[in-house]
Amino acid sequence: xxxxxxxxxxxxxxxxxxxxxxxxxxxxxxxxxxxxxxxxxxxxxxxxxxxxxxxxxxxxxxxxxxxxxxxxxxxxxxxxxxxxxxxxxxxxxxxxxxxxxxxxxxxxxxxxxxxxxxxxxxxxxxxxxxxxxxxxxxxxxxxxxxxxxxxxxxxxxxxxxxxxxxxxxxxxxxxxxxxxxxxxxxxxxxxxxxxxxxxxxxxxxxxxxxxxxxxxxxxxxxxxxxxxxxxxxxxxxxxxxxxxxxxxxxxxxxxxxxxxxxxxxxxxxxxxxxxxxxxxxxxxxxxxxxxxxxxxxxxxxxxxxxxxxxxxxxxxxxxxxxxxxxxxxxxxxxxxxxxxxxxxxxxxxxxxxxxxxxx
Numbered sequence: 527x528x529x530x531x532x533x534x535x536x537x538x539x540x541x542x543x544x545x546x547x548x549x550x551x552x553x554x555x556x557x558x559x560x561x562x563x564x565x566x567x568x569x570x571x572x573x574x575x576x577x578x579x580x581x582x583x584x585x586x587x588x589x590x591x592x593x594x595x596x597x598x599x600x601x602x603x604x605x606x607x608x609x610x611x612x613x614x615x616x617x618x619x620x621x622x623x624x625x626x627x628x629x630x631x632x633x634x635x636x637x638x639x640x641x642x643x644x645x646x647x648x649x650x651x652x653x654x655x656x657x658x659x660x661x662x663x664x665x666x667x668x669x670x671x672x673x674x675x676x677x678x679x680x681x682x683x684x685x686x687x688x689x690x691x692x693x694x695x696x697x698x699x700x701x702x703x704x705x706x707x708x709x710x711x712x713x714x715x716x717x718x719x720x721x722x723x724x725x726x727x728x729x730x731x732x733x734x735x736x737x738x739x740x741x742x743x744x745x746x747x748x749x750x751x752x753x754x755x756x757x758x759x760x761x762x763x764x765x766x767x768x769x770x771x772x773x774x775x776x777x778x779x780x781x782x783x784x785x786x787x788x789x790x791x792x793x794x795x796x797x798x799x800x801x802x803x804x805x806x807x808x809x810x811x812x813x814x815x816x817x818x819x820x821x822x823x824x825x826x827x828x829x830x831x832x833x834x835x836x837x838x839x840x841x842x843x844x845x846x847x848x849x850x851x852x853x854x855x856x857x858x859x860x861x862x863x864x865x866x867x868x869x870x871x872x873x874x875x876x877x878x879x880x881x882x883x884x885x
Contacts, residue, residue, distance in 0.1 A: 529553045529592055530555075531548050531756075543745040544748075547746075556569075556570045577611065596634045596679075613674035636693070641663055645837075648841075659767065661766065691756075693752060697742045697743065697838050701877070710867060714870070715812070716832075717786075729791075729792060732794075734843050750857075751859065754856070766855070767848060783867055812829075819878075
């Protein structure tokens with residue numbers, strides 16, 4: 527049977543990599559967004575507002591997906607608003623597709639805030655779970671929009687009879703412009719600014735993150751897990767963590783990232799140095815850099831999400847993820863995490879999104 531994918535958030539860091547993966551393996555692929563990507567060969571753009579049921583009905587009139595991939599969310603000021611908005615987007619989409627009776631599987635991407643708590647109380651308190659984080663750990667007794675999204679998927683699956691999978695990556699490393707959570711590009715921009723100004727590449731986070739074990743998720747890895755889970759019998763109605771499959775310490779990785787840019791690395795010095803503060807006045811500098819180096823994105827805020835990088839690197843605990851469940855189920859993709867960063871930096875340079883290193 528023909529496999530027809532609808533990717534919600536196809537312009538984002540996960541959705542764009544998933545689109546490449548599915549198109550390359552023969553899927554008919556639609557990408558839904560308010561401003562959908564139109565430059566990827568083989569991707570059929572669908573422009574719709576997930577908060578507007580009428581907009582969805584019109585946009586999806588001629589789209590009958592067999593598989594739905596939910597990779598998008600909207601940030602709001604409070605977790606209550608996150609729940610209302612992001613839960614509503616999932617509910618509206620699946621309700622719009624329900625009369626078609628074509629959906630066989632729905633995949634939802636959430637993340638490690640499932641275990642660590644929402645933005646309002648992230649990695650705080652005495653109820654944090656021990657690492658490595660495992661899928662069987664219970665929900666925290668906190669409001670969390672990830673839980674609301676899951677519950678909407680479960681309810682629609684019960685109503686319409688499709689299977690589901692939940693995917694919980696750690697920090698995603700991959701290319702995207704205008705993405706709300708993009709550590710890799712944020713660090714590339716920060717390193718470029720350090721290169722330009724001669725300042726050291728200062729570790730911005732906590733001692734626990736500097737010294738503890740961590741992991742990340744390459745966008746290409748989660749794309750492959752999403753594609754695998756869409757058809758694997760062992761992945762039906764299961765939640766899976768997804769990371770690169772290795773662990774590292776930032777004290778080991780940080781100097782290597784600095785070396786790629788040819789700059790001096792400065793490690794944890796007893797003080798947290800938030801990037802949001804360090805980069806607060808750098809927008810004019812970046813605009814000047816973009817003009818001098820003919821970069822395609824002069825807006826610093828469309829490349830860097832310092833607030834989210836601070837959230838990750840400032841955590842008072844190490845964070846590492848157990849991925850044995852998906853391995854036992856048959857997913858065996860592995861990626862070295864330092865090479866995830868180096869591959870991304872090289873792509874950003876090739877695509878004229880960062881100026882350094884110069885040829």
